[in-house]
Amino acid sequence: EVQLVESGGGLVQPGGSLRLSCAASGFTFSNFAMSWVRQAPGKGLEWVSAVSGSGGSTYYADSVKGRFTISRDNSKNTLYLHMNSLRAEDTAVYFCAKSHFDFWDGLDLWGQGTVVTVSS
Amino acid sequence: QSALTQPASVSGSPGQSITISCTGTSSDVGGYNYVSWYQQHPGKAPKLMIYDVSIRPSGVSKRFSGSKSGNTASLTISGLQAEDEADYYCGSYTSSSTRVFGGGTKLTVL
Numbered sequence: 169e170v171q172l173v174e175s176g177g178g179l180v181q182p183g184g185s186l187r188l189s190c191a192a193s194g195f196t197f198s199n200f201a202m203s204w205v206r207q208a209p210g211k212g213l214e215w216v217s218a219v220s221g222s223g224g225s226t227y228y229a230d231s232v233k234g235r236f237t238i239s240r241d242n243s244k245n246t247l248y249l250h251m252n253s254l255r256a257e258d259t260a261v262y263f264c265a266k267s268h269f270d271f272w273d274g275l276d277l278w279g280q281g282t283v284v285t286v287s288s
Numbered sequence: 289q290s291a292l293t294q295p296a297s298v299s300g301s302p303g304q305s306i307t308i309s310c311t312g313t314s315s316d317v318g319g320y321n322y323v324s325w326y327q328q329h330p331g332k333a334p335k336l337m338i339y340d341v342s343i344r345p346s347g348v349s350k351r352f353s354g355s356k357s358g359n360t361a362s363l364t365i366s367g368l369q370a371e372d373e374a375d376y377y378c379g380s381y382t383s384s385s386t387r388v389f390g391g392g393t394k395l396t397v398l
Contacts, residue, residue, distance in 0.1 A: 203387065205334075212291070212392040213326070213334065213377050227385055263333055272381035274324035274339025281333060 170194030170277060172264050177282030184254050184286070190247040190264030190279055198222070198242040201267040203275060204249045206260035206284075216262070217249065218271050227271060232258075254286045292317065292378055292390035299396040305366040308393045310378030311359060316388055318359035322381035325354055325363045328392075329374045337376075338363060365395075373397045 176188040190202070203218040217238040218227045226238050237250040247264050261283050265275035293311040300306040310317065310325075317323055323341045326334035336345055338354035341361060351366045361380075365372055378390040 205389075212375075213328075213379075213389040215379070215387040215389060218387065227387075229386060265334075268336075268339055268345075271385075272320070272322040272387075274336045274345070274379070275326070275334070276336045276339070276345055278333035278335070 172266065172277055172279035174262065174264050174279040174282040177262065177284045179285045179287065180254055181288050182255060182286055185250070185252045186254065186284060188249040188251070188262055188264075188282060188284070190249075192245045192247065192266070195266070195277075197240075197245040200269065201271040201273075202240060202247045203265045203267065203271075204238065204247075205263045205265055205275070205278075206258075207263070207281075208257075208260040211260075214260070218267075219247070220271060225271070251284070254284075256286050258284060259286050260284060290388075292380060292388055294376075294378060294390035294393045296391070297394045297396065299398055300365075300368045301398045302368050302370065304368050305364060306368060306395065307365075308363045308376055308378075308395070310361040310363070310380075310390050312361075312380055312388070313359055315383040316380040317356065317361050317378075319383060320381050321356070323354070323356060323361040324379045325352075325361075326377045326379065327372075327374045328377065334377065368397055370397050 204216040261281040266277040325338040
Protein backbone atom coordinates (compact mmCIF):
# COMPACT_ATOMS: atom_id res chain seq x y z
CA GLU A 169 0.00 0.00 0.00
CA VAL A 170 1.23 3.47 -0.88
CA GLN A 171 1.37 5.43 2.36
CA LEU A 172 3.25 7.77 4.68
CA VAL A 173 3.13 7.30 8.44
CA GLU A 174 4.43 10.00 10.77
CA SER A 175 5.55 9.48 14.34
CA GLY A 176 7.51 11.25 17.06
CA GLY A 177 5.14 14.03 18.04
CA GLY A 178 4.35 14.89 21.63
CA LEU A 179 4.47 17.50 24.36
CA VAL A 180 7.76 19.38 24.74
CA GLN A 181 8.77 22.41 26.77
CA PRO A 182 9.79 25.67 25.10
CA GLY A 183 13.42 25.51 24.12
CA GLY A 184 13.29 21.73 23.85
CA SER A 185 13.91 19.36 20.96
CA LEU A 186 12.00 16.70 19.12
CA ARG A 187 12.60 14.41 16.14
CA LEU A 188 9.75 13.53 13.81
CA SER A 189 9.88 10.51 11.51
CA CYS A 190 7.89 9.64 8.40
CA ALA A 191 7.96 6.05 7.16
CA ALA A 192 7.20 5.63 3.48
CA SER A 193 5.97 2.50 1.72
CA GLY A 194 4.58 1.42 -1.63
CA PHE A 195 6.75 3.61 -3.88
CA THR A 196 10.42 4.16 -4.73
CA PHE A 197 11.17 6.62 -1.95
CA SER A 198 14.51 7.86 -3.29
CA ASN A 199 12.94 9.03 -6.56
CA PHE A 200 10.88 11.80 -4.97
CA ALA A 201 11.41 15.03 -3.07
CA MET A 202 9.70 15.10 0.33
CA SER A 203 8.30 17.93 2.44
CA TRP A 204 7.07 18.71 5.94
CA VAL A 205 3.97 20.88 6.20
CA ARG A 206 2.38 21.99 9.47
CA GLN A 207 -1.01 23.23 10.52
CA ALA A 208 -1.50 25.11 13.77
CA PRO A 209 -4.82 24.55 15.58
CA GLY A 210 -7.62 26.14 13.56
CA LYS A 211 -5.19 27.64 11.06
CA GLY A 212 -4.10 27.04 7.49
CA LEU A 213 -1.25 25.05 5.99
CA GLU A 214 2.33 26.26 6.41
CA TRP A 215 5.17 24.75 4.44
CA VAL A 216 8.12 23.98 6.73
CA SER A 217 10.89 22.24 4.82
CA ALA A 218 11.74 19.99 1.89
CA VAL A 219 14.54 17.69 0.75
CA SER A 220 15.45 16.38 -2.69
CA GLY A 221 15.23 12.70 -3.52
CA SER A 222 18.95 12.18 -3.01
CA GLY A 223 19.00 14.23 0.16
CA GLY A 224 21.60 16.54 -1.31
CA SER A 225 19.40 19.64 -1.42
CA THR A 226 17.38 21.00 1.46
CA TYR A 227 14.97 23.93 1.73
CA TYR A 228 13.50 25.73 4.75
CA ALA A 229 10.87 28.31 5.59
CA ASP A 230 12.32 31.42 7.25
CA SER A 231 10.30 30.66 10.38
CA VAL A 232 12.30 27.49 11.09
CA LYS A 233 15.65 28.12 9.39
CA GLY A 234 18.51 27.51 11.79
CA ARG A 235 16.29 25.59 14.24
CA PHE A 236 14.94 22.68 12.18
CA THR A 237 16.89 20.18 10.08
CA ILE A 238 15.34 17.92 7.47
CA SER A 239 17.02 14.68 6.45
CA ARG A 240 16.21 11.34 4.89
CA ASP A 241 17.53 7.80 4.97
CA ASN A 242 16.73 6.25 1.63
CA SER A 243 17.92 2.83 2.82
CA LYS A 244 15.18 2.93 5.46
CA ASN A 245 12.57 4.76 3.35
CA THR A 246 12.28 7.31 6.15
CA LEU A 247 12.10 11.09 6.31
CA TYR A 248 13.07 13.03 9.43
CA LEU A 249 12.59 16.48 10.90
CA HIS A 250 14.90 17.42 13.75
CA MET A 251 13.40 20.33 15.67
CA ASN A 252 15.46 22.37 18.15
CA SER A 253 14.78 25.51 20.17
CA LEU A 254 11.06 24.87 19.97
CA ARG A 255 8.66 27.73 20.54
CA ALA A 256 4.97 27.90 21.40
CA GLU A 257 4.26 28.97 17.83
CA ASP A 258 5.65 25.65 16.57
CA THR A 259 2.61 23.90 18.06
CA ALA A 260 0.84 22.21 15.16
CA VAL A 261 -0.02 19.02 13.36
CA TYR A 262 3.00 18.12 11.26
CA PHE A 263 2.36 16.33 7.97
CA CYS A 264 4.94 14.72 5.75
CA ALA A 265 4.15 14.83 2.06
CA LYS A 266 5.58 13.44 -1.17
CA SER A 267 6.19 15.61 -4.21
CA HIS A 268 4.69 14.45 -7.50
CA PHE A 269 8.29 14.37 -8.69
CA ASP A 270 10.58 17.24 -7.81
CA PHE A 271 10.48 19.81 -5.02
CA TRP A 272 8.38 22.37 -6.89
CA ASP A 273 5.67 19.90 -7.89
CA GLY A 274 2.36 19.38 -6.16
CA LEU A 275 2.29 17.23 -3.00
CA ASP A 276 0.42 14.11 -4.07
CA LEU A 277 0.65 11.87 -1.00
CA TRP A 278 0.22 12.96 2.63
CA GLY A 279 0.53 11.21 5.96
CA GLN A 280 -2.10 11.46 8.66
CA GLY A 281 -0.01 13.89 10.69
CA THR A 282 1.62 13.89 14.11
CA VAL A 283 0.81 16.44 16.81
CA VAL A 284 3.52 18.60 18.34
CA THR A 285 2.62 20.69 21.38
CA VAL A 286 5.15 23.16 22.79
CA SER A 287 4.12 24.22 26.25
CA SER A 288 5.43 24.47 29.78
CA GLN B 289 7.45 34.88 2.37
CA SER B 290 3.86 36.14 2.66
CA ALA B 291 0.97 33.72 2.26
CA LEU B 292 -0.98 33.76 -0.99
CA THR B 293 -4.33 35.54 -0.78
CA GLN B 294 -7.54 33.52 -0.96
CA PRO B 295 -11.10 34.48 -0.07
CA ALA B 296 -11.99 33.24 3.42
CA SER B 297 -15.19 31.61 2.21
CA VAL B 298 -17.26 30.83 -0.85
CA SER B 299 -20.59 29.08 -1.20
CA GLY B 300 -22.78 27.56 -3.86
CA SER B 301 -25.78 25.34 -4.33
CA PRO B 302 -25.62 21.76 -5.57
CA GLY B 303 -25.10 21.65 -9.32
CA GLN B 304 -23.71 25.18 -9.52
CA SER B 305 -20.12 26.18 -10.29
CA ILE B 306 -17.82 28.16 -8.02
CA THR B 307 -14.37 29.64 -8.46
CA ILE B 308 -11.75 30.20 -5.78
CA SER B 309 -9.02 32.73 -6.49
CA CYS B 310 -5.43 32.67 -5.27
CA THR B 311 -3.41 35.86 -5.65
CA GLY B 312 0.34 36.08 -5.30
CA THR B 313 3.14 38.00 -6.92
CA SER B 314 5.53 37.69 -9.83
CA SER B 315 7.88 35.90 -7.42
CA ASP B 316 5.52 33.00 -6.94
CA VAL B 317 2.18 32.45 -8.73
CA GLY B 318 2.99 34.77 -11.62
CA GLY B 319 6.53 33.59 -12.11
CA TYR B 320 6.11 29.83 -12.34
CA ASN B 321 3.60 27.27 -13.57
CA TYR B 322 3.90 25.40 -10.27
CA VAL B 323 0.58 26.23 -8.65
CA SER B 324 -1.24 23.42 -6.89
CA TRP B 325 -4.60 23.10 -5.12
CA TYR B 326 -5.51 20.96 -2.10
CA GLN B 327 -8.80 19.87 -0.56
CA GLN B 328 -8.97 19.26 3.18
CA HIS B 329 -11.93 17.84 5.04
CA PRO B 330 -12.09 18.42 8.83
CA GLY B 331 -9.62 16.29 10.73
CA LYS B 332 -8.15 14.83 7.56
CA ALA B 333 -4.93 15.26 5.62
CA PRO B 334 -4.97 17.50 2.55
CA LYS B 335 -5.54 15.92 -0.86
CA LEU B 336 -3.95 17.15 -4.08
CA MET B 337 -6.62 18.24 -6.58
CA ILE B 338 -4.60 20.18 -9.19
CA TYR B 339 -0.88 20.59 -9.87
CA ASP B 340 1.17 22.59 -12.35
CA VAL B 341 -1.71 25.10 -12.61
CA SER B 342 -4.17 22.88 -14.45
CA ILE B 343 -3.25 19.19 -14.30
CA ARG B 344 -5.57 16.81 -12.49
CA PRO B 345 -3.97 13.85 -10.72
CA SER B 346 -5.34 10.43 -11.54
CA GLY B 347 -8.59 9.82 -9.68
CA VAL B 348 -9.60 13.47 -9.25
CA SER B 349 -12.99 14.33 -10.73
CA LYS B 350 -13.10 16.26 -14.00
CA ARG B 351 -15.37 18.70 -12.19
CA PHE B 352 -12.22 20.27 -10.77
CA SER B 353 -10.18 22.53 -13.05
CA GLY B 354 -7.40 25.07 -12.61
CA SER B 355 -6.14 28.09 -14.49
CA LYS B 356 -3.86 31.09 -14.09
CA SER B 357 -3.75 34.66 -15.34
CA GLY B 358 -0.88 36.87 -14.31
CA ASN B 359 -0.37 36.68 -10.54
CA THR B 360 -3.75 35.06 -9.87
CA ALA B 361 -4.59 31.36 -10.07
CA SER B 362 -8.09 29.96 -9.90
CA LEU B 363 -9.77 26.70 -8.98
CA THR B 364 -13.18 26.04 -10.49
CA ILE B 365 -15.52 23.34 -9.27
CA SER B 366 -18.44 22.61 -11.54
CA GLY B 367 -21.56 20.62 -10.70
CA LEU B 368 -21.13 21.21 -6.96
CA GLN B 369 -21.80 18.21 -4.76
CA ALA B 370 -22.27 17.95 -1.01
CA GLU B 371 -18.97 16.10 -0.62
CA ASP B 372 -17.11 19.08 -2.10
CA GLU B 373 -17.71 20.99 1.12
CA ALA B 374 -14.22 21.39 2.56
CA ASP B 375 -11.33 23.79 2.96
CA TYR B 376 -9.28 24.50 -0.16
CA TYR B 377 -5.68 25.71 -0.24
CA CYS B 378 -3.55 26.90 -3.11
CA GLY B 379 0.22 26.56 -3.09
CA SER B 380 3.06 27.79 -5.23
CA TYR B 381 6.79 27.45 -5.72
CA THR B 382 8.64 30.73 -5.08
CA SER B 383 11.75 32.47 -6.38
CA SER B 384 13.38 31.89 -2.98
CA SER B 385 13.25 28.12 -3.59
CA THR B 386 10.54 27.75 -1.01
CA ARG B 387 6.87 26.77 -1.13
CA VAL B 388 4.04 29.04 0.00
CA PHE B 389 0.37 28.26 0.67
CA GLY B 390 -2.69 30.43 0.62
CA GLY B 391 -4.66 31.13 3.77
CA GLY B 392 -7.39 28.71 2.77
CA THR B 393 -10.98 29.02 1.58
CA LYS B 394 -13.92 27.35 3.27
CA LEU B 395 -16.39 26.07 0.67
CA THR B 396 -19.96 25.69 1.85
CA VAL B 397 -22.45 23.75 -0.27
CA LEU B 398 -25.84 25.25 0.52
